[in-house]
Amino acid sequence: MSDKKNKVKKIFDSIAFRYDFLNHLLSFGTDYYWRRKALKLTGLNSESILLDVACGTGDVAIEARRQGVIKIFGADFSLNMLKLFKKKSNWIKGNNFQMVAEKMPVKNESVTNITVAFGVRNFYDIQEGFNSFYSALKKNGKATIIEFRMPSNPIFKRLYKFYFKKILPLIGGLVSGDKEAYNYLPNSVEEFDEKIKLPELLQNSGFRKIEKYYLTLGIVQVIIATK
Ligand SMILES: C[S@@+](CC[C@H](N)C(=O)[O-])C[C@H]1O[C@@H](n2cnc3c(N)ncnc32)[C@H](O)[C@@H]1O
Numbered sequence: 001m002s003d004k005k006n007k008v009k010k011i012f013d014s015i016a017f018r019y020d021f022l023n024h025l026l027s028f029g030t031d032y033y034w035r036r037k038a039l040k041l042t043g044l045n046s047e048s049i050l051l052d053v054a055c056g057t058g059d060v061a062i063e064a065r066r067q068g069v070i071k072i073f074g075a076d077f078s079l080n081m082l083k084l085f086k087k088k089s090n091w092i093k094g095n096n097f098q099m100v101a102e103k104m105p106v107k108n109e110s111v112t113n114i115t116v117a118f119g120v121r122n123f124y125d126i127q128e129g130f131n132s133f134y135s136a137l138k139k140n141g142k143a144t145i146i147e148f149r150m151p152s153n154p155i156f157k158r159l160y161k162f163y164f165k166k167i168l169p170l171i172g173g174l175v176s177g178d179k180e181a182y183n184y185l186p187n188s189v190e191e192f193d194e195k196i197k198l199p200e201l202l203q204n205s206g207f208r209k210i211e212k213y214y215l216t217l218g219i220v221q222v223i224i225a226t227k
Pocket residue numbers: 008009012023053054055056057058059060075076077078081099100101102116117118119122123124
């Protein structure tokens with residue numbers, strides 16, 4: 001368990017300074033759309049109290065602010081990612097914290113929304129993470145999870161696998177200087193997709209309504225779970 005925690009933390013601390021650039025490059029800018037669409041599907045407003053878990057450099061929180069949310073908090077265990085978030089967005093200062101998603105020191109029933117974009121796959125204990133989300137959310141609160149998945153169409157899947165397993169690690173490794181980190185990404189997506197059933201885990205934590213959406217030919221899933 002803690003092996004994964006240390007390994008993942010090291011990876012994100014190491015690639016933090018190239019993370020945004022590579023994210024937008026390797027997704028051809030589509031990552032902005034995924035976050036925007038997921039937040040629209042969630043339905044946030046100026047009354048929402050949002051905790052963005054695994055916030056990284058803050059792109060979900062930044063989009064939420066664009067969509068009118070005022071009270072926003074960020075949580076991540078990588079200090080380097082949090083530093084970049086603060087650099088990009090002065091307004092988050094004092095409201096983004098270093099913490100692990102599995103044991104958040106957040107008051108019970110204190111937020112209306114939790115978001116995690118491309119973070120759950122990296123958790124060292126997803127069930128614990130979801131338990132911790134459930135406790136932090138107010139009644140009727142929503143957890144919105146954005147995560148990669150493998151597409152179902154067999155022809156597209158083959159093309160996608162080629163890009164994801166051959167091209168992406170090559171470019172990611174060259175630009176970031178950390179080959180291991182960009183090998184970890186495709187391997188973790190495939191393994192995650194085969195083994196982990198997110199709706200089941202969310203139900204185990206007590207979430208009662210679970211909605212699922214697929215974006216961009218099914219390479220990204222958005223799951224919205226209501227407490
Ligand atoms: C792929 S990045 C996503 C960042 C951001 N949400 C985005 O949309 O770009 C994953 C983030 O999850 C964080 N992370 C991974 N496991 C975590 C955990 N168990 N607790 C807190 N943060 C975690 C990493 O430090 C990293 O910043």
